[in-house]
Amino acid sequence: MNSRGIMELTNEAVMQTYSRLPLALVKGQGTRVWDAEGKEYLDFLGGIAVNSLGHCHPRVVAAIKKQADNFLHCSNLYYIQPQAELAGWLTEHSAADRVFFCNSGAEANEAAIKLARRWGKANRGPDAGHIISMRNSFHGRTLATITATGQAKYQEGLEPLPAGFSYVTINDLDELEAEIERQGDRLCAIMLEAIQGEGGVNVADRGYLQSVRRLCDELGVLLIIDEVQTGMGRTGKLFAYEHFDIEPDIFTLAKALGGGVPIGAMLAKEEVAKAFSPGTHASTFGGNPLACAAALAVVHTMEDEGLLERCAKMGEYFMEGLRGLGKKHPSLVRDVRGKGLIVGLELSRGAKDVFLACQAQGILINAIGDKVLRFLPPFIISEEEVDRVVVVLDGILNGMESRN
Numbered sequence: 001m002n003s004r005g006i007m008e009l010t011n012e013a014v015m016q017t018y019s020r021l022p023l024a025l026v027k028g029q030g031t032r033v034w035d036a037e038g039k040e041y042l043d044f045l046g047g048i049a050v051n052s053l054g055h056c057h058p059r060v061v062a063a064i065k066k067q068a069d070n071f072l073h074c075s076n077l078y079y080i081q082p083q084a085e086l087a088g089w090l091t092e093h094s095a096a097d098r099v100f101f102c103n104s105g106a107e108a109n110e111a112a113i114k115l116a117r118r119w120g121k122a123n124r125g126p127d128a129g130h131i132i133s134m135r136n137s138f139h140g141r142t143l144a145t146i147t148a149t150g151q152a153k154y155q156e157g158l159e160p161l162p163a164g165f166s167y168v169t170i171n172d173l174d175e176l177e178a179e180i181e182r183q184g185d186r187l188c189a190i191m192l193e194a195i196q197g198e199g200g201v202n203v204a205d206r207g208y209l210q211s212v213r214r215l216c217d218e219l220g221v222l223l224i225i226d227e228v229q230t231g232m233g234r235t236g237k238l239f240a241y242e243h244f245d246i247e248p249d250i251f252t253l254a255k256a257l258g259g260g261v262p263i264g265a266m267l268a269k270e271e272v273a274k275a276f277s278p279g280t281h282a283s284t285f286g287g288n289p290l291a292c293a294a295a296l297a298v299v300h301t302m303e304d305e306g307l308l309e310r311c312a313k314m315g316e317y318f319m320e321g322l323r324g325l326g327k328k329h330p331s332l333v334r335d336v337r338g339k340g341l342i343v344g345l346e347l348s349r350g351a352k353d354v355f356l357a358c359q360a361q362g363i364l365i366n367a368i369g370d371k372v373l374r375f376l377p378p379f380i381i382s383e384e385e386v387d388r389v390v391v392v393l394d395g396i397l398n399g400m401e402s403r404n
């Protein structure tokens with residue numbers, strides 16, 4: 001099928017929930033992807049923070065093939081070796097003692113909300129089911145997670161929404177303290193992203209996160225950190241919370257965990273995890289052998305190839321290049337921010353035009369609203385590839401300036 005055929009059939013038969021770019025990708029290798037006509041693109045979006053090892057990493061491909069020869073699925077009625085090994089690896093390398101596996105970021109956050117509420121009722125009292133989350137956050141598309149998401153546009157037309165959520169602005173401690181006071185005994189958890197991804201690559205202040213942790217400890221409520229986008233090395237550390245020298249009570253993973261195979265995980269400290277007992281939560285596919293075998297290949301490859309260090313180093317190099325653009329185009333570039341390879345470039349205008357122009361020149365990135373360009377490249381990008389992106393952006397920004 002050519003691109004046109006793929007697009008026509010999609011527009012006819014697939015539910016219209018996405019405004020797609022007119023691009024049908026059929027193949028990828030490393031940092032490159034190709035459309036159905038063989039046009040090559042440099043992938044600086046990585047399937048929205050999923051393909052952190054690049055496309056078709058040989059170790060991930062081999063693990064998937066090997067697991068497919070054994071079996072793909074058996075259900076959580078039985079013990080599953082790759083699931084046990086993955087949980088062992090994740091708990092050994094994180095603040096958590098136990099893992100619940102599911103299939104997506106929204107499901108991981110849904111599980112976190114359920115666990116926090118069960119923990120709240122068992123430990124704080126019958127009313128303790130309220131969660132304070134952040135404006136401009138993103139936690140997924142189930143009914144509970146759009147309600148945890150502090151952006152009205154994701155909630156419109158879906159009322160009645162589940163009760164028990166309220167919002168504050170990140171980095172405003174006074175507002176959080178007032179909301180905590182207001183919720184009193186109803187509160188069971190505070191939920192946030194250490195770096196808001198969909199919200200525009202907004203990095204939380206170090207002092208703020210440390211204060212939130214201290215408040216949670218003083219009050220005896222839980223801190224839930226959504227690491228669906230920032231986790232698995234994206235920020236140059238395995239989990240973003242490590243940059244802030246704090247530990248969450250619950251955190252969630254998905255996007256990059258399976259190297260492209262759908263998998264989500266909700267992780268918690270033992271004291272909190274105890275609030276789930278057999279029968280309180282479940283998932284048919286969660287932690288299935290295929291997804292866990294792929295995720296194990298991802299984590300072992302990251303370790304063996306030093307990809308965390310590489311992500312941190314390339315992130316610095318990339319942001320340095322973008323800061324250079326800021327100096328050259330002070331009227332267009334407002335801010336460069338991020339950590340590791342979750343990078344935002346805030347413009348005064350025209351982000352959508354810039355991202356379309358990049359695509360026309362064979363580079364895939366993303367725009368959030370009309371102000372922020374978001375980059376989520378694989379950790380295996382080279383300095384030459386970063387240079388190319390910076391040069392292309394420079395040319396586009398030059399063009400915008402000369403038109404005014």
Ligand SMILES: *Cc1c(COP(=O)(O)O)cnc(C)c1O
Binds near residue numbers: 105106109198227230
């Ligand atoms: C993408 C994302 C989600 C939702 O993940 P899905 O797999 O699409 O359900 C939740 N939280 C954050 C921070 C995300 O970036």
